Amino acid sequence: MTSVKVRVPAKVNVQLSVGPLRDDGYHDLVNVFHAVSIFDEVVAEESDSVTIRVEGHTVDQVPVNDDNLAVRAARLLARHAGRSPGVSLRIHKTIPVAGGMAGGSADAAGALVACNELWKLGLPMADLMELAAELGSDVPFSLLGGTAVGTGRGERLTEVEAGGTFHWVFALADGGLSTAKVYAECDRIRQATGEKVGWPAVNEDLLRALRIGDPKALGPELSNDLQPAALMLRSRLVRTLDAGREHGALGSIVSGSGPTCAFLAGSKEHATDLAVSLKAAGVCRAVVTAEGPVPGAVVV
Ligand SMILES: C[C@](O)(CO)[C@H](O)COP(=O)(O)OP(=O)(O)OC[C@H]1O[C@@H](n2ccc(N)nc2=O)[C@H](O)[C@@H]1O
Numbered sequence: 001m002t003s004v005k006v007r008v009p010a011k012v013n014v015q016l017s018v019g020p021l022r023d024d025g026y027h028d029l030v031n032v033f034h035a036v037s038i039f040d041e042v043v044a045e046e047s048d049s050v051t052i053r054v055e056g057h058t059v060d061q062v063p064v065n066d067d068n069l070a071v072r073a074a075r076l077l078a079r080h081a082g083r084s085p086g087v088s089l090r091i092h093k094t095i096p097v098a099g100g101m102a103g104g105s106a107d108a109a110g111a112l113v114a115c116n117e118l119w120k121l122g123l124p125m126a127d128l129m130e131l132a133a134e135l136g137s138d139v140p141f142s143l144l145g146g147t148a149v150g151t152g153r154g155e156r157l158t159e160v161e162a163g164g165t166f167h168w169v170f171a172l173a174d175g176g177l178s179t180a181k182v183y184a185e186c187d188r189i190r191q192a193t194g195e196k197v198g199w200p201a202v203n204e205d206l207l208r209a210l211r212i213g214d215p216k217a218l219g220p221e222l223s224n225d226l227q228p229a230a231l232m233l234r235s236r237l238v239r240t241l242d243a244g245r246e247h248g249a250l251g252s253i254v255s256g257s258g259p260t261c262a263f264l265a266g267s268k269e270h271a272t273d274l275a276v277s278l279k280a281a282g283v284c285r286a287v288v289t290a291e292g293p294v295p296g297a298v299v300v
Protein backbone atom coordinates (compact mmCIF):
# COMPACT_ATOMS: atom_id res chain seq x y z
CA MET A 1 0.00 0.00 0.00
CA THR A 2 1.28 3.50 -0.86
CA SER A 3 2.09 5.57 2.20
CA VAL A 4 3.62 9.02 2.70
CA LYS A 5 5.24 10.18 5.94
CA VAL A 6 5.72 13.90 6.68
CA ARG A 7 7.62 15.47 9.58
CA VAL A 8 6.51 18.89 10.84
CA PRO A 9 8.14 21.12 13.47
CA ALA A 10 6.80 23.05 16.44
CA LYS A 11 7.29 26.81 16.67
CA VAL A 12 8.23 29.38 19.25
CA ASN A 13 7.40 33.05 18.72
CA VAL A 14 10.49 35.16 19.35
CA GLN A 15 8.45 38.34 18.93
CA LEU A 16 4.66 38.38 19.23
CA SER A 17 3.29 41.91 19.02
CA VAL A 18 -0.50 42.06 19.12
CA GLY A 19 -2.30 45.01 17.52
CA PRO A 20 -5.90 46.07 18.08
CA LEU A 21 -8.84 43.65 17.79
CA ARG A 22 -10.17 43.59 14.20
CA ASP A 23 -13.82 43.44 13.14
CA ASP A 24 -13.40 39.76 12.15
CA GLY A 25 -12.36 38.77 15.71
CA TYR A 26 -8.65 38.43 14.88
CA HIS A 27 -5.77 40.73 15.80
CA ASP A 28 -3.20 42.19 13.43
CA LEU A 29 0.20 40.92 14.46
CA VAL A 30 3.90 41.20 14.03
CA ASN A 31 4.68 37.57 14.69
CA VAL A 32 8.29 36.43 14.36
CA PHE A 33 8.09 32.65 14.11
CA HIS A 34 11.02 30.28 14.68
CA ALA A 35 10.67 26.55 13.93
CA VAL A 36 12.29 24.20 16.48
CA SER A 37 13.26 20.52 16.45
CA ILE A 38 10.22 19.07 18.20
CA PHE A 39 8.29 17.21 15.51
CA ASP A 40 4.89 15.65 14.87
CA GLU A 41 4.70 12.95 12.17
CA VAL A 42 1.76 12.65 9.80
CA VAL A 43 1.39 9.43 7.78
CA ALA A 44 -1.12 9.31 4.92
CA GLU A 45 -2.22 6.05 3.28
CA GLU A 46 -4.67 5.25 0.50
CA SER A 47 -8.20 4.61 1.71
CA ASP A 48 -11.78 4.85 0.39
CA SER A 49 -12.90 7.01 3.32
CA VAL A 50 -11.27 9.54 5.66
CA THR A 51 -9.98 7.99 8.87
CA ILE A 52 -7.74 9.42 11.61
CA ARG A 53 -5.66 7.87 14.36
CA VAL A 54 -3.60 9.88 16.87
CA GLU A 55 -0.78 8.46 19.01
CA GLY A 56 1.52 10.04 21.61
CA HIS A 57 1.36 11.96 24.88
CA THR A 58 -1.92 13.63 26.07
CA VAL A 59 -3.64 12.69 22.81
CA ASP A 60 -6.93 12.20 24.65
CA GLN A 61 -7.41 15.97 24.15
CA VAL A 62 -7.06 15.69 20.37
CA PRO A 63 -10.27 15.16 18.37
CA VAL A 64 -10.37 12.02 16.21
CA ASN A 65 -13.20 13.18 13.95
CA ASP A 66 -13.78 15.88 11.34
CA ASP A 67 -12.69 18.54 13.87
CA ASN A 68 -9.11 17.31 13.71
CA LEU A 69 -7.12 19.94 11.85
CA ALA A 70 -5.35 17.27 9.75
CA VAL A 71 -8.73 15.88 8.59
CA ARG A 72 -9.93 19.40 7.81
CA ALA A 73 -6.74 19.96 5.80
CA ALA A 74 -7.21 16.72 3.79
CA ARG A 75 -10.85 17.56 3.02
CA LEU A 76 -9.98 21.14 2.01
CA LEU A 77 -7.20 19.94 -0.30
CA ALA A 78 -9.47 17.31 -1.91
CA ARG A 79 -12.18 19.93 -2.53
CA HIS A 80 -9.61 22.32 -4.01
CA ALA A 81 -8.34 19.56 -6.33
CA GLY A 82 -11.87 18.36 -7.20
CA ARG A 83 -11.33 14.79 -6.02
CA SER A 84 -12.63 12.48 -3.31
CA PRO A 85 -10.94 12.95 0.09
CA GLY A 86 -10.25 9.23 0.79
CA VAL A 87 -7.18 8.95 3.04
CA SER A 88 -6.17 7.16 6.20
CA LEU A 89 -4.24 9.60 8.42
CA ARG A 90 -2.06 8.60 11.35
CA ILE A 91 -0.50 11.28 13.55
CA HIS A 92 2.28 10.72 16.02
CA LYS A 93 2.25 13.72 18.36
CA THR A 94 5.34 14.97 20.16
CA ILE A 95 4.41 18.67 20.06
CA PRO A 96 2.49 19.47 23.27
CA VAL A 97 -1.28 19.73 22.75
CA ALA A 98 -2.72 23.24 23.24
CA GLY A 99 0.79 24.23 24.34
CA GLY A 100 1.36 27.40 22.29
CA MET A 101 3.71 25.57 19.92
CA ALA A 102 1.30 25.19 16.96
CA GLY A 103 0.79 21.44 17.30
CA GLY A 104 -2.57 21.30 15.53
CA SER A 105 -1.28 23.66 12.84
CA ALA A 106 1.72 21.36 12.31
CA ASP A 107 -0.62 18.41 11.73
CA ALA A 108 -2.70 20.42 9.27
CA ALA A 109 0.42 21.44 7.35
CA GLY A 110 1.64 17.82 7.45
CA ALA A 111 -1.66 16.54 6.06
CA LEU A 112 -1.57 19.08 3.19
CA VAL A 113 1.94 17.99 2.17
CA ALA A 114 1.25 14.27 2.68
CA CYS A 115 -2.02 14.24 0.70
CA ASN A 116 -0.56 16.42 -2.08
CA GLU A 117 2.09 13.69 -2.47
CA LEU A 118 -0.18 10.65 -1.91
CA TRP A 119 -2.80 11.89 -4.37
CA LYS A 120 -0.05 12.97 -6.84
CA LEU A 121 -1.63 16.43 -7.15
CA GLY A 122 1.67 18.24 -7.68
CA LEU A 123 0.27 21.49 -6.27
CA PRO A 124 2.94 24.18 -5.81
CA MET A 125 3.87 25.58 -2.41
CA ALA A 126 1.97 28.82 -3.19
CA ASP A 127 -1.34 26.90 -3.48
CA LEU A 128 -0.67 24.95 -0.28
CA MET A 129 0.13 28.23 1.52
CA GLU A 130 -3.27 29.65 0.52
CA LEU A 131 -5.10 26.57 1.75
CA ALA A 132 -3.00 26.64 4.93
CA ALA A 133 -4.11 30.20 5.70
CA GLU A 134 -7.77 29.08 5.46
CA LEU A 135 -7.11 26.42 8.10
CA GLY A 136 -5.50 28.67 10.73
CA SER A 137 -3.21 31.66 11.26
CA ASP A 138 -0.19 29.51 12.21
CA VAL A 139 -0.58 26.83 9.49
CA PRO A 140 1.33 28.68 6.69
CA PHE A 141 4.37 28.94 8.97
CA SER A 142 4.19 25.24 9.84
CA LEU A 143 4.52 24.57 6.09
CA LEU A 144 7.38 27.02 5.63
CA GLY A 145 9.47 26.51 8.79
CA GLY A 146 12.80 28.29 9.37
CA THR A 147 12.41 31.79 10.79
CA ALA A 148 9.87 34.24 9.38
CA VAL A 149 8.01 37.44 10.11
CA GLY A 150 4.24 36.97 9.99
CA THR A 151 1.91 39.93 9.49
CA GLY A 152 -1.85 40.20 9.04
CA ARG A 153 -3.20 37.61 11.46
CA GLY A 154 0.18 35.87 11.16
CA GLU A 155 -0.44 34.19 7.81
CA ARG A 156 1.50 36.58 5.54
CA LEU A 157 5.11 35.48 5.79
CA THR A 158 8.50 36.94 4.96
CA GLU A 159 11.48 34.65 5.52
CA VAL A 160 14.35 35.74 7.76
CA GLU A 161 17.79 34.23 7.16
CA ALA A 162 19.03 33.13 10.60
CA GLY A 163 22.81 33.26 10.93
CA GLY A 164 23.25 30.14 13.05
CA THR A 165 21.61 27.55 15.25
CA PHE A 166 19.87 28.63 18.46
CA HIS A 167 19.56 26.26 21.43
CA TRP A 168 16.31 26.17 23.38
CA VAL A 169 14.85 24.55 26.47
CA PHE A 170 11.08 24.13 26.72
CA ALA A 171 9.20 23.64 29.99
CA LEU A 172 6.00 21.74 29.19
CA ALA A 173 2.99 22.33 31.44
CA ASP A 174 0.21 20.11 32.70
CA GLY A 175 -2.91 20.93 30.69
CA GLY A 176 -3.24 23.37 27.80
CA LEU A 177 -4.52 26.90 27.27
CA SER A 178 -7.11 27.88 24.65
CA THR A 179 -5.61 30.31 22.13
CA ALA A 180 -8.93 32.19 21.74
CA LYS A 181 -9.23 32.58 25.55
CA VAL A 182 -5.68 33.94 25.83
CA TYR A 183 -6.34 36.56 23.12
CA ALA A 184 -9.64 37.46 24.87
CA GLU A 185 -7.79 37.83 28.19
CA CYS A 186 -5.22 40.08 26.48
CA ASP A 187 -8.08 42.32 25.27
CA ARG A 188 -9.66 42.29 28.73
CA ILE A 189 -6.41 43.36 30.44
CA ARG A 190 -5.86 46.10 27.86
CA GLN A 191 -9.36 47.43 28.37
CA ALA A 192 -9.10 47.28 32.17
CA THR A 193 -5.76 49.12 32.24
CA GLY A 194 -6.67 51.59 29.49
CA GLU A 195 -3.51 50.60 27.62
CA LYS A 196 -3.22 52.35 24.26
CA VAL A 197 -2.73 49.67 21.62
CA GLY A 198 -0.49 50.82 18.79
CA TRP A 199 0.16 49.30 15.39
CA PRO A 200 2.71 46.50 15.89
CA ALA A 201 6.21 46.94 14.43
CA VAL A 202 9.03 44.49 13.91
CA ASN A 203 11.90 44.80 16.39
CA GLU A 204 14.97 45.49 14.24
CA ASP A 205 17.40 44.58 17.07
CA LEU A 206 15.74 41.17 17.30
CA LEU A 207 16.04 40.64 13.52
CA ARG A 208 19.71 41.63 13.65
CA ALA A 209 20.37 39.14 16.47
CA LEU A 210 18.65 36.40 14.42
CA ARG A 211 20.58 37.28 11.26
CA ILE A 212 23.98 37.19 12.98
CA GLY A 213 23.05 34.10 15.05
CA ASP A 214 23.87 35.76 18.39
CA PRO A 215 21.89 34.23 21.31
CA LYS A 216 23.28 36.78 23.82
CA ALA A 217 21.84 39.60 21.70
CA LEU A 218 18.59 37.70 21.01
CA GLY A 219 17.79 36.84 24.65
CA PRO A 220 16.90 40.35 25.90
CA GLU A 221 14.88 41.09 22.73
CA LEU A 222 12.42 38.18 23.12
CA SER A 223 8.90 39.56 23.64
CA ASN A 224 5.35 38.28 23.74
CA ASP A 225 2.29 40.54 24.16
CA LEU A 226 0.21 37.46 25.09
CA GLN A 227 2.46 36.67 28.07
CA PRO A 228 0.60 38.81 30.68
CA ALA A 229 -2.67 37.13 29.63
CA ALA A 230 -1.19 33.62 29.80
CA LEU A 231 0.27 34.40 33.26
CA MET A 232 -3.08 35.75 34.42
CA LEU A 233 -4.79 32.52 33.33
CA ARG A 234 -1.99 30.26 34.66
CA SER A 235 -0.23 32.08 37.51
CA ARG A 236 2.20 29.23 38.28
CA LEU A 237 4.02 29.98 35.01
CA VAL A 238 5.56 32.98 36.82
CA ARG A 239 7.60 30.50 38.89
CA THR A 240 8.60 28.57 35.78
CA LEU A 241 9.88 31.72 34.04
CA ASP A 242 11.68 32.84 37.22
CA ALA A 243 13.41 29.46 37.50
CA GLY A 244 14.77 29.81 33.96
CA ARG A 245 16.17 33.27 34.72
CA GLU A 246 17.68 32.08 38.03
CA HIS A 247 19.44 29.23 36.23
CA GLY A 248 21.05 31.47 33.64
CA ALA A 249 18.73 31.42 30.60
CA LEU A 250 19.64 34.20 28.14
CA GLY A 251 15.93 34.81 27.62
CA SER A 252 12.74 33.41 29.21
CA ILE A 253 9.35 33.70 27.58
CA VAL A 254 5.91 32.09 27.27
CA SER A 255 5.66 30.41 23.87
CA GLY A 256 2.79 32.00 21.90
CA SER A 257 -0.47 31.56 23.81
CA GLY A 258 1.24 29.23 26.32
CA PRO A 259 1.42 27.47 28.65
CA THR A 260 4.77 26.10 27.35
CA CYS A 261 7.69 28.31 28.48
CA ALA A 262 10.75 28.78 26.25
CA PHE A 263 14.29 29.46 27.46
CA LEU A 264 17.16 30.49 25.23
CA ALA A 265 20.57 28.98 25.93
CA GLY A 266 24.03 30.02 24.73
CA SER A 267 25.09 26.58 23.46
CA LYS A 268 24.00 22.93 23.31
CA GLU A 269 25.85 22.25 26.60
CA HIS A 270 24.23 25.27 28.25
CA ALA A 271 20.79 23.99 27.10
CA THR A 272 21.48 20.55 28.60
CA ASP A 273 22.57 22.11 31.95
CA LEU A 274 19.57 24.44 31.99
CA ALA A 275 17.22 21.52 31.28
CA VAL A 276 18.67 19.56 34.23
CA SER A 277 18.27 22.58 36.55
CA LEU A 278 14.69 23.22 35.45
CA LYS A 279 13.79 19.56 35.92
CA ALA A 280 15.29 19.62 39.42
CA ALA A 281 13.40 22.84 40.26
CA GLY A 282 10.11 20.96 39.74
CA VAL A 283 8.41 23.88 38.01
CA CYS A 284 6.82 22.00 35.09
CA ARG A 285 5.57 18.61 33.85
CA ALA A 286 8.52 17.90 31.55
CA VAL A 287 11.56 19.59 30.04
CA VAL A 288 12.81 19.18 26.46
CA THR A 289 15.73 20.67 24.58
CA ALA A 290 15.52 21.62 20.91
CA GLU A 291 17.29 23.69 18.31
CA GLY A 292 16.15 26.06 15.62
CA PRO A 293 15.66 27.02 12.95
CA VAL A 294 14.59 23.77 11.24
CA PRO A 295 12.68 23.29 7.96
CA GLY A 296 8.87 23.21 7.75
CA ALA A 297 6.74 20.21 6.69
CA VAL A 298 8.86 17.72 4.70
CA VAL A 299 8.28 14.24 3.30
CA VAL A 300 10.67 11.81 5.02
C1 LIG B 1 -0.82 32.61 19.36
C2 LIG B 1 -0.31 32.14 18.03
O1 LIG B 1 -0.03 30.74 18.09
C3 LIG B 1 1.03 32.83 17.73
O2 LIG B 1 1.69 32.27 16.63
C4 LIG B 1 -1.29 32.43 16.89
O3 LIG B 1 -1.58 33.81 16.78
C5 LIG B 1 -2.56 31.61 16.97
O4 LIG B 1 -2.70 30.98 15.75
P1 LIG B 1 -3.75 29.76 15.53
O5 LIG B 1 -3.71 28.84 16.68
O6 LIG B 1 -3.49 29.24 14.16
O7 LIG B 1 -5.11 30.56 15.62
P2 LIG B 1 -6.43 30.50 14.72
O8 LIG B 1 -6.91 29.08 14.68
O9 LIG B 1 -6.22 31.22 13.43
O10 LIG B 1 -7.40 31.36 15.64
C6 LIG B 1 -7.85 30.92 16.89
C7 LIG B 1 -8.35 32.11 17.66
O11 LIG B 1 -7.24 32.91 18.12
C8 LIG B 1 -7.55 34.28 18.04
N1 LIG B 1 -6.59 34.95 17.13
C9 LIG B 1 -5.75 34.22 16.35
C10 LIG B 1 -4.84 34.86 15.51
C11 LIG B 1 -4.84 36.27 15.49
N2 LIG B 1 -4.00 36.93 14.69
N3 LIG B 1 -5.68 36.98 16.28
C12 LIG B 1 -6.55 36.34 17.11
O12 LIG B 1 -7.29 36.99 17.84
C13 LIG B 1 -8.99 34.38 17.56
O13 LIG B 1 -9.81 34.45 18.72
C14 LIG B 1 -9.20 33.07 16.85
O14 LIG B 1 -10.56 32.67 16.85
Ligand SMILES: Nc1ncnc2c1ncn2[C@@H]1O[C@H](COP(=O)(O)OP(=O)(O)OP(=O)(O)O)[C@@H](O)[C@H]1O
Pocket residue numbers: 061062063067068069070091096097098099100101102103104105107108138176177179256257258
Ligand atom coordinates in the same frame (compact mmCIF):
# COMPACT_ATOMS: atom_id res chain seq x y z
N1 LIG C 1 -4.21 17.53 15.07
C1 LIG C 1 -4.45 18.21 16.22
N2 LIG C 1 -3.54 18.25 17.18
C2 LIG C 1 -3.77 18.95 18.32
N3 LIG C 1 -4.90 19.58 18.59
C3 LIG C 1 -5.84 19.58 17.67
C4 LIG C 1 -5.66 18.90 16.43
N4 LIG C 1 -6.76 19.08 15.70
C5 LIG C 1 -7.58 19.84 16.44
N5 LIG C 1 -7.06 20.15 17.62
C6 LIG C 1 -7.70 20.99 18.67
O1 LIG C 1 -7.00 22.23 18.70
C7 LIG C 1 -6.78 22.66 20.05
C8 LIG C 1 -5.48 23.46 20.08
O2 LIG C 1 -4.42 22.56 19.96
P1 LIG C 1 -2.97 22.96 19.47
O3 LIG C 1 -2.07 21.85 19.91
O4 LIG C 1 -2.97 23.31 18.02
O5 LIG C 1 -2.75 24.27 20.32
P2 LIG C 1 -1.58 25.29 20.30
O6 LIG C 1 -0.31 24.58 19.99
O7 LIG C 1 -1.65 26.08 21.55
O8 LIG C 1 -1.93 26.23 19.07
P3 LIG C 1 -1.18 27.58 18.61
O9 LIG C 1 0.20 27.57 19.15
O10 LIG C 1 -1.22 27.46 17.10
O11 LIG C 1 -2.06 28.68 19.11
C9 LIG C 1 -6.74 21.38 20.88
O12 LIG C 1 -7.23 21.59 22.16
C10 LIG C 1 -7.61 20.41 20.09
O13 LIG C 1 -8.93 20.40 20.60
